Amino acid sequence: MKITIVEETPTNIETLDTWDGAGSEDIEHKLTPAHVEDIAEIFQTPLTGAYNWDYKSADGRIKKLYKLGKELNWNAELDIDWSYDFPKTQNIMDPALNPFNGWAPFEALSESEKLRYNWHYLAWTLAQFMHGEQGALLVASQLVSCAPTYDAKLYSASQTFDEARHVEVFTRYLQDRIGIVYPVNKHLKALLDKILTDPRWDLKFIGMQIIIEGLALAAFNTVRMTVMDPVLQNILHLVIRDEARHVTFGVNYLEQFVTTLSQEEKEDRAVFAYEACCVMRERLIATDVFEEFGLDAEGARARTLEAEMMEHFRNFLFTRIIPNLRRIGLLTDKVRPLFEELGILAYENMADDGDIDWAELQKPLYEEAPEKPAEALATSN
Ligand SMILES: [Fe+2]
Numbered sequence: 587m588k589i590t591i592v593e594e595t596p597t598n599i600e601t602l603d604t605w606d607g608a609g610s611e612d613i614e615h616k617l618t619p620a621h622v623e624d625i626a627e628i629f630q631t632p633l634t635g636a637y638n639w640d641y642k643s644a645d646g647r648i649k650k651l652y653k654l655g656k657e658l659n660w661n662a663e664l665d666i667d668w669s670y671d672f673p674k675t676q677n678i679m680d681p682a683l684n685p686f687n688g689w690a691p692f693e694a695l696s697e698s699e700k701l702r703y704n705w706h707y708l709a710w711t712l713a714q715f716m717h718g719e720q721g722a723l724l725v726a727s728q729l730v731s732c733a734p735t736y737d738a739k740l741y742s743a744s745q746t747f748d749e750a751r752h753v754e755v756f757t758r759y760l761q762d763r764i765g766i767v768y769p770v771n772k773h774l775k776a777l778l779d780k781i782l783t784d785p786r787w788d789l790k791f792i793g794m795q796i797i798i799e800g801l802a803l804a805a806f807n808t809v810r811m812t813v814m815d816p817v818l819q820n821i822l823h824l825v826i827r828d829e830a831r832h833v834t835f836g837v838n839y840l841e842q843f844v845t846t847l848s849q850e851e852k853e854d855r856a857v858f859a860y861e862a863c864c865v866m867r868e869r870l871i872a873t874d875v876f877e878e879f880g881l882d883a884e885g886a887r888a889r890t891l892e893a894e895m896m897e898h899f900r901n902f903l904f905t906r907i908i909p910n911l912r913r914i915g916l917l918t919d920k921v922r923p924l925f926e927e928l929g930i931l932a933y934e935n936m937a938d939d940g941d942i943d944w945a946e947l948q949k950p951l952y953e954e955a956p957e958k959p960a961e962a963l964a965t966s967n
């Protein structure tokens with residue numbers, strides 16, 4: 587075992603054999619212990635833990651969500667059919683959705699570079715999902731200690747295991763099927779740092795369960811609708827089910843807790859939620875990919891922000907967060923104009939995740955057998 591402690595977050599893009607090879611390879615089986623070097627970055631956290639000596643369940647909803655978490659566990663090795671290889675000679679994302687279409691610097695790229703860009707953009711997107719899932723794993727495990735109530739401790743433990751399986755499944759997809767691993771986006775990393783190192787457990791809750799997971803849920807749904815590989819669609823289907831439970835838990839738990847805060851404490855959390863949303867908007871800009879392809883990062887950023895489609899997409903990602911902030915009481919008069927400026931206040935009256943749709947959450951893993959990849963491909967052509 588070799589563990590290297592680094593001072594700075596790595597910024598290099600890793601390319602594995604799978605990228606250059608013909609198809610997917612089971613990377614784990616090719617690596618010997620000598621190949622594996624763990625790169626670790628230390629963070630310090632003033633965690634205030636709490637025992638719970640009551641052991642009585644006070645909230646039937648949280649207990650029911652915990653039970654559902656146990657029942658709906660899935661196993662990435664058994665519940666996903668990994669046998670289908672999506673050819674690297676085809677676009678894996680719908681190229682029509684690329685905001686750089688018609689932009690001279692992008693159009694100057696050769697066809698093979700455009701194809702490579704298409705794959706890199708997905709690789710970057712999935713890497714941010716993977717890093718975000720690791721953040722969720724670390725935060726959920728902190729919540730087991732910090733959350734003051736019995737129900738929340740058990741629920742956080744079940745979420746911790748969910749997040750471990752999410753890290754596993756995105757890692758496997760990236761390593762075995764794409765072979766390009768991007769570093770964590772600096773804005774996402776900054777928010778994770780803040781959440782992991784802040785001593786206030788409810789702020790961890792707001793940052794992770796409402797902001798990061800609310801945005802992830804919308805982003806997973808978008809990628810699921812636009813990606814061509816049925817294997818990834820199945821993965822996202824399973825992860826989305828778990829995340830819907832996590833967000834529901836966060837809204838239900840915080841809705842009660844926020845009422846116990848003073849007005850000043852509430853404003854403090856409301857401003858934090860607003861600032862976290864600003865950071866997450868920046869996290870959606872794929873600067874590392876622009877640089878990899880020699881595209882001027884500022885020009886590409888401006889193009890991304892200008893594109894009407896991207897504007898809709900970026901705003902759509904907040905359609906879960908804003909109604910949930912309203913529901914838990916953090917869309918205060920002080921922050922409302924700030925959200926208005928971002929152009930996302932209009933979502934406040936959309937459905938929130940506070941009223942639990944048990945029928946939806948209780949559905950079996952697959953309502954019908956998942957589409958066989960080969961059939962899916964045949965029908966999409
Ligand atoms: Fe997750």
Ligand SMILES: [Fe+2]
Nearest residue numbers: 722799829832
């Ligand atoms: Fe989650």
